[in-house]
Amino acid sequence: MNLEVDDAELARQIGSAAGRVAETEFCRRMAPRIRLYGLRHLRDEQAADDLTQQVLVTTLEALRARRLREPEKLASFVLGTCRMTVLDMRRNAQRRKRLLNQFEADGQAPVQPPPPPLDQERLRRCLQNLSERERAVVVMTFYDERTSADLAGFLSLSEANVRVIRHRAIHQLRQCMGAAA
Numbered sequence: 001m002n003l004e005v006d007d008a009e010l011a012r013q014i015g016s017a018a019g020r021v022a023e024t025e026f027c028r029r030m031a032p033r034i035r036l037y038g039l040r041h042l043r044d045e046q047a048a049d050d051l052t053q054q055v056l057v058t059t060l061e062a063l064r065a066r067r068l069r070e071p072e073k074l075a076s077f078v079l080g081t082c083r084m085t086v087l088d089m090r091r092n093a094q095r096r097k098r099l100l101n102q103f104e105a106d107g108q109a110p111v112q113p114p115p116p117p118l119d120q121e122r123l124r125r126c127l128q129n130l131s132e133r134e135r136a137v138v139v140m141t142f143y144d145e146r147t148s149a150d151l152a153g154f155l156s157l158s159e160a161n162v163r164v165i166r167h168r169a170i171h172q173l174r175q176c177m178g179a180a181a
Contacts, residue, residue: 059077
């Protein structure tokens, strides 16, 4: 990548055939600026690193989708994205703090209720109600931890067909388990 390419040309190249090289150059140029902004406004190295990554990803997605109308204002776009992301990070931190304070005041900690115990006998009956092919796909997926590609080759089916069979079988299992409850 020619280092003399200005930011506007770099923004235009992202999303084109030379996009990968342009994206690398964009990240090389902008990451230190974004990190410095994060250090100044967040006063935390980890938060600055998170900000850098989030702003780079957001900006690259916008450039790939050609949402930046004026490529010559790339630096301003990045700065605005930094501002909005920092505001969002602060808002989320305040929300989290408020919720933790609320649960402390109530004398409760936010606890997830435990899942209901599994009725294994009901599940066995529901599995028996499936066709042999559906049962094979479900068992090999969840017990043997095999991928759709593995199952497709083993069962002489397409990957898409395996996914459809698995989806329908899981739907039938949910109905069977819920209907008996």
